Amino acid sequence: MTRLGPLTAQALGRSPFDDVVDGEGEIDPRAPTQQYDNRGRPINPETKRMNRDMVRSHNEVMQVIGVAEPDNAPPSAEVDSMRRYSNYEDAVGTRLLRFGRALEIAGVWGINGMRLRILLYKRYADISFFELLQHERKQRPLSSVLLTGLPTFLGGHVFKMATYWVYPFPRKNHYINTALSYIRVHLQLYVFLQRLDIIPSSKMFPSLSFFIPGSPSSPIAAPAPPKDFSASSLAQYAGAWCVNAIPFVSYVIWGQIWTEVTGHLWQEFYGRLPNTVHHRKPPPLLPPPSAPILETPEPVLDVDRSHPEPLSEIGYAEPTEDIPPEVDSPNEPPIQAVRRPSAFSARGDDYGSDEEEDGGVSATLISFDVEATDSTDAPPGLWSAELRPSTGPEGSGHGASVQYMDTMLTRLPACLASDIFTVISGYVLVSPYEAVALRLVARSYRERMGLPTFDIHDTNIFSGMTLRGVTNFLGLEFVHLVIAGELWALITGLAQWFHLTEEEWKFFNEIEEAEVEEERRQQ
Numbered sequence: 039m040t041r042l043g044p045l046t047a048q049a050l051g052r053s054p055f056d057d058v059v060d061g062e063g064e065i066d067p068r069a070p071t072q073q074y075d076n077r078g079r080p081i082n083p084e085t086k087r088m089n090r091d092m093v094r095s096h097n098e099v100m101q102v103i104g105v106a107e108p109d110n111a112p113p114s115a116e117v118d119s120m121r122r123y124s125n126y127e128d129a130v131g132t133r134l135l136r137f138g139r140a141l142e143i144a145g146v147w148g149i150n151g152m153r154l155r156i157l158l159y160k161r162y163a164d165i166s167f168f169e170l171l172q173h174e175r176k177q178r179p180l181s182s183v184l185l186t187g188l189p190t191f192l193g194g195h196v197f198k199m200a201t202y203w204v205y206p207f208p209r210k211n212h213y214i215n216t217a218l219s220y221i222r223v224h225l226q227l228y229v230f231l232q233r234l235d236i237i238p239s240s241k242m243f244p245s246l247s248f249f250i251p252g253s254p255s256s257p258i259a260a261p262a263p264p265k266d267f268s269a270s271s272l273a274q275y276a277g278a279w280c281v282n283a284i285p286f287v288s289y290v291i292w293g294q295i296w297t298e299v300t301g302h303l304w305q306e307f308y309g310r311l312p313n314t315v316h317h318r319k320p321p322p323l324l325p326p327p328s329a330p331i332l333e334t335p336e337p338v339l340d341v342d343r344s345h346p347e348p349l350s351e352i353g354y355a356e357p358t359e360d361i362p363p364e365v366d367s368p369n370e371p372p373i374q375a376v377r378r379p380s381a382f383s384a385r386g387d388d389y390g391s392d393e394e395e396d397g398g399v400s401a402t403l404i405s406f407d408v409e410a411t412d413s414t415d416a417p418p419g420l421w422s423a424e425l426r427p428s429t430g431p432e433g434s435g436h437g438a439s440v441q442y443m444d445t446m447l448t449r450l451p452a453c454l455a456s457d458i459f460t461v462i463s464g465y466v467l468v469s470p471y472e473a474v475a476l477r478l479v480a481r482s483y484r485e486r487m488g489l490p491t492f493d494i495h496d497t498n499i500f501s502g503m504t505l506r507g508v509t510n511f512l513g514l515e516f517v518h519l520v521i522a523g524e525l526w527a528l529i530t531g532l533a534q535w536f537h538l539t540e541e542e543w544k545f546f547n548e549i550e551e552a553e554v555e556e557e558r559r560q561q
Contacts, residue, residue, distance in 0.1 A: 123543045124445055130536045131446030138454050138529035145525050146518050148183040151233040153465065153514050156507065157473040158234055158480055159493055163507035170510055182239055187229040189242040194225035224249050227257060227289055227479070236480055236489075257286045257479060259486045285478040292468070292475040300464040307456040315452075318444030443540065450533045451526070458522040462515050469511070470499045477501075 075081050100106045152174060156162040165173050174183065201218050205211075228244045231237040247253035252260030261278030264271040442448065465472075477497050484491050495502040538546070 119547060127445030127447040131450045134450055134529055134533055135453055139457060141525050142522055145521050149514055149518050154233055156510050158476050160495055160502055162510060163502045163504045166506060167510050167513040186239040187232040190225055190229045193243060194222060223290055234480060236483055257483060258283050285482040288475040288478050292472055295471060296464060296468055299468055300460050303463055304456050304460040307459045308452060311452045311455055313452040314442040314444040314448040318442060447533055447537050451530045454526050454529055458526060462519055465515060474499060
């Protein structure tokens with residue numbers, strides 16, 4: 039009954055399809071009452087307990103002498119606690135990331151409007167950087183600097199969120215995606231024209247005719263109608279439409295260039311900044327599955343195994359709108375070598391505790407492999423077992439590597455810093471083409487409205503490129519960096535305030551569980 043105990047125990051049991059055969063003779067009153075499971079097989083809880091204790095004591099001996107390693111997988115309750123901890127960190131980090139990006143846009147809203155006017159108007163090329171703020175205060179009130187174009191910008195953001203709410207996957211339908219992109223581009227262009235003082239700030243939202251090409255307020259002017267319906271006249275008419283659409287198309291191309299450039303820059307900055315992604319701690323391992331039982335499974339009740347999933351992707355109005363992916367670092371240490379696990383046998387599978395029987399969890403007897411030895415000082419055919427010492431983390435060369443908890447809250451400083459560096463460097467790199475696109479749109483719109491264009495730079499890239507103009511542009515970007523840096527410090531401080539270590543999370547969980555238990559006792 040030692041080596042083949044479970045097999046013998048199963049062989050002695052009867053099938054639920056067999057008839058019960060009562061024995062002959064008088065019943066011994068001192069004999070214990072025979073118990074049966076739900077399949078009609080005889081069971082003995084005391085025998086199971088003794089076999090379970092023997093198997094566990096055998097396993098402890100095997101672990102102490104170093105033949106087998108203990109199971110380092112955390113229990114399911116600890117895994118669930120760590121999952122909830124990770125979800126908490128991701129949720130708080132996501133909300134702070136939204137708040138930080140919105141605060142950054144609001145903090146430099148007036149600076150960005152001034153930067154656009156420097157690229158467009160000639161008068162800013164003759165003003166020194168220290169007189170720039172005084173000139174702006176004389177031209178417009180502070181409320182106009184901070185609020186011009188903001189209602190349309192917020193309306194465009196609400197429109198974008200509403201479209202994703204009604205139609206979650208617009209990219210799957212080419213026509214819907216094109217229509218939504220057309221509306222969003224017009225809203226962005228309307229904000230630019232307001233911040234450039236071409237459209238009055240009193241008109242907070244564009245009219246419907248602004249979205250219709252050829253209408254009086256549209257950025258695409260309608261050409262003169264064709265003289266007749268001949269092929270040459272129709273070709274000239276179509277060509278005139280294409281020429282009139284060049285300013286609008288140049289603005290659309292600038293948006294595409296901006297998206298591509300900032301996308302690559304963001305990945306570079308995020309990969310090079312100090313980040314917990316580079317040295318992240320591996321997630322907790324799930325408990326190993328129980329050994330298979332070679333019998334018909336019993337019907338069990340359905341258990342709700344669902345758990346909250348971490349939040350995933352977050353929409354935003356800036357090009358760097360998605361939650362950063364986990365960037366692999368070249369300096370990330372390789373995975374440590376894992377010791378070959380010892381062989382496990384299915385002996386003792388039927389000797390789980392009474393609490394473990396319903397869940398299908400049972401003890402497993404640990405065994406080890408033996409190999410034939412070819413030693414010259416022993417007769418052939420003699421068997422021996424090799425006891426390998428357990429190698430701890432201190433024996434590995436990678437044990438000195440520092441690992442961090444990697445959540446959205448710990449990645450937040452690097453994410454916001456990448457946003458700031460990406461936007462500022464993107465403005466500097468794309469500014470030549472941005473200036474050309476803005477000048478084309480502003481000139482065509484003013485000429486169609488009958489307004490003068492003498493104060494606007496020529497469409498040439500080098501037009502207005504004076505020392506003062508370049509100094510004003512770079513000086514504003516430096517002010518942008520200073521303001522954004524202060525906002526970054528504020529959000530980073532909030533992230534540190536809300537961040538909890540694993541020990542603090544377990545401590546608060548214990549307090550919460552104690553309070554819940556106390557409420558149950560009072561009820």
